[in-house]
Amino acid sequence: MSRKTAGFDRLAIFVLGLVLVAGGAAVGAWGLGLLDDVGLSGPQSISTQGATDAAQQGWWPYATAAGALVLGLLALWWLLAHVPHRGTDALRLPGSSSKGSLALDGDAAAAVAAQVIAEVAGVRSASGKVVSERGQLIAELDVTAEPEVDLLALDAAVVEVSRDLATVLSRPDVRGRVHVRIARRSKGMARVA
Incomplete structure (x- = not known):
């Protein structure tokens, strides 16, 4: 709204x-x-x-x-x-002035960050977007991992990617949020009745 x-x-x-x-x-x-x-x-x-x-x-x-x-x-x-709209427009970057503005598609940057996380062994899928919640910009990454994923490697990748994303966005007002879901079963495993 x-x-x-x-x-x-x-x-x-x-x-x-x-x-x-x-x-x-x-x-x-x-x-x-x-x-x-x-x-x-x-x-x-x-x-x-x-x-x-x-x-x-x-x-x-x-x-x-x-x-x-x-x-x-x-x-x-x-x-x-009153339908909630969480998406954002292009993010203005530092260096913008009255002579011209620098803008970045936040969703594209978050999607690339998610692709990097998706390359970690044991990660099933990852997606990213920049949303606006209560006037706050949030770079949101959603990760689904296999049950046998190495959580330490995943954590290290998330920290590194989050740092890189913050550098790319160059906006101190953008916060980060990472949702990691662990799948109940490994992909391809037979279901036991």
Whole structure:
């Protein structure tokens, strides 16, 4: 969810809250007869005859269908605006200025780092990407290893690749995260019942 969407949500909830509080206070004051004390006169009774008459008109089904369509599209927009987007744009590198900018595809750099880790003996697969979580850039590597992998060799490779990736990205605000999953069974082993 973008900051613009979050700001719109907060504003809409604030306005809706004010309307509900004001409406509730007005209805409560009317019900208790307090409106007469401040010089306002509320209705003595409420009639729904206007709504009943409108519902019997020929245009009513079209108006309700149009209203439902507008509300449905608004709800769809609202839901799509709240779909989490973790991807990042190209990362600006140090040395960028008003004369020109240096940018790097963070996902490509993380994918190359994952390929290096995938070459370690006992690693089944590895992937990498740069994501944005709560305003923080994170270079994320996901590694799946065989049960018999040499964990010390894997650890050494992860440390070296992470150091190299930090050098390539040249951004102190990018953090690293490595997920290592150990497979339950070695690839190709027969399943015992």
